Amino acid sequence: MSDARPPDPRATVGVGDAAIAPLPSTMRAMAIDTLGGLDRLRPMDLPVPGVGPDEVLIRVATVGINRQDLVTMSGRFPNPDLRLPHVPGLDPAGVVVGLGSAVTDRELGERVVVKPPIGCGTCALCRAGEDDACPGLKSVGVHRQGGLAEYVAVPSRSVFAIPDGVGFAEASAAAHAFPVALTMLRRVGVTADDTLLVPGAAGSIGGATTQLARLLGARVIGAVGSPERADAVRALGVEHVIDYRANPAFAPLVRAIVPDGVSVYVETSSDPVIWSEALKTVARRARVAVIGAHAGPVVELDLNWLFRQRVSIIGCSGSSRACFGETLGMLADGRLRPAIDLVVPLGQASVAYRRLMGRDHHGKSIVDLSLPS
Numbered sequence: 001m002s003d004a005r006p007p008d009p010r011a012t013v014g015v016g017d018a019a020i021a022p023l024p025s026t027m028r029a030m031a032i033d034t035l036g037g038l039d040r041l042r043p044m045d046l047p048v049p050g051v052g053p054d055e056v057l058i059r060v061a062t063v064g065i066n067r068q069d070l071v072t073m074s075g076r077f078p079n080p081d082l083r084l085p086h087v088p089g090l091d092p093a094g095v096v097v098g099l100g101s102a103v104t105d106r107e108l109g110e111r112v113v114v115k116p117p118i119g120c121g122t123c124a125l126c127r128a129g130e131d132d133a134c135p136g137l138k139s140v141g142v143h144r145q146g147g148l149a150e151y152v153a154v155p156s157r158s159v160f161a162i163p164d165g166v167g168f169a170e171a172s173a174a175a176h177a178f179p180v181a182l183t184m185l186r187r188v189g190v191t192a193d194d195t196l197l198v199p200g201a202a203g204s205i206g207g208a209t210t211q212l213a214r215l216l217g218a219r220v221i222g223a224v225g226s227p228e229r230a231d232a233v234r235a236l237g238v239e240h241v242i243d244y245r246a247n248p249a250f251a252p253l254v255r256a257i258v259p260d261g262v263s264v265y266v267e268t269s270s271d272p273v274i275w276s277e278a279l280k281t282v283a284r285r286a287r288v289a290v291i292g293a294h295a296g297p298v299v300e301l302d303l304n305w306l307f308r309q310r311v312s313i314i315g316c317s318g319s320s321r322a323c324f325g326e327t328l329g330m331l332a333d334g335r336l337r338p339a340i341d342l343v344v345p346l347g348q349a350s351v352a353y354r355r356l357m358g359r360d361h362h363g364k365s366i367v368d369l370s371l372p373s
């Protein structure tokens, strides 16, 4: 882990904005020292991480509140890379205040945002620009220390400059779901000729998928579980929104819109009931993208149906560096506007996680380190 190393001397010379001052030795963080869930998250004073030769130290301005943090803190899945105390936080944005000795592509004072999944940088997939599929993928805040703290050290290859005119909060809000959704849409080959069915279209990945698919010119049929969520999806400009709780047998409603069926079905949670119904809506040769399974993971699949319908099922996860950069470009020119729900100080992070668990949020919650806790 990067924070086990002594600080690089160069990390002590810059603070990013005109002033030159030594870095403190400790920092405020929200962290867990035992696994078990959100109740374990508490304020801690931790050492400011040192930087390895290929790493940068970032003074964190903002970081997003993501469902993945809840999974990581729960300890539900084996995670041999995790070291306690652990700082969650996938998508910090801030200012570069320290450079490892081998870093040549970043500058002190640069405004940057972190791409959460980090490819190894050397395998065939990483070299081919398909680092989303790197077998050695490690995520900030999951396999290594995250950004729910005043400082975070990350490899320079996971750091992108924030375009002018884009704020820290916006950059954090767009750094996780949008590049993941864009990487999936590219892998599936979505074009303006496609009609997508997106259950969970008001969710994080579902909402990002919906916005990006429309930017690609595709048509989206959103499916959601409440009238409030239907309104949120309509606010994204989506014409067709189906309430799957009010209409559990929703396939005829989709067929009424597209009689031949949808060409792409994007599944973000893999609820077995929604899955079975949604498969009735797909066209011959449709592509089914599976990008989450927290409501599954086991579903029914009739392989007779699969081959006769010539359907492809494609598993997608993570984001490529190319799609991350493309997302930042869309933020800069105003095509993408991530919805921001709550902005809270570091000490109130748990409040935002609870709101996420309650499913009464609309958009991304952000921790702003400049707010007094």
Ligand SMILES: [Zn+2]
Binding pocket: 119, 120, 121, 122, 123, 124, 125, 126, 127, 131, 134, 135, 136, 137
């Ligand atoms: Zn790799």
